[in-house]
Amino acid sequence: MRPVIPLVTAALLFGLGAYGVLRRRNAVLVLMSVELMLNAVNLILVTGDTLREQVTGQVFALFVIVIAAAEVGVGLALVLRLFRLRQDINTDQVALDDEPRAAAPSEEPALAQAGEQA
Secondary structure, three states, X not given: OOOHHHHHHHHHHHHHHHHHHHHOOEHHHHHHHHHHHHHHHHHHHHHHHHHHOOOHHHHHHHHHHHHHHHHXXXXXXXXXXXXXXXXXXXXXXXXXXXXXXXXXXXXXXXXXXXXXXX
C-alpha cells in the first residue's frame, strides 16, 4: 500500500478534530475531537515506521495512547464536575477568572457572633 493513503486519511482526521475543537460547544465532543487529533498523529507515526522499517514510531504511538487515556480520565472528571455544578456542559457558559462571580456570604459575621456569645 502506498503511504499517501494513510497520510491523507490522517490529515483529514486531524482537520476534522481541529474543526471539532474550535467549533463545538459541548465539552464531551471537544474531548472526542482531541482524541481524533491524537489518533491522526498515531496513524502518521505508524505510517512513518513502515516506510523506515523501524519501531520507534510505534513506541511513540504507544506513549500517545497512554497520554490519551490519561487525558480522557482527567477530562471526563472535569466534565462531570462541571455538569454537577452547572447542570450543563456547554463550554461557552464556563465562568472564567476575569468574569465577576456572585458574592458568596461570608462566614466571618457568624464567627464573630459566636465569639461574643461565649
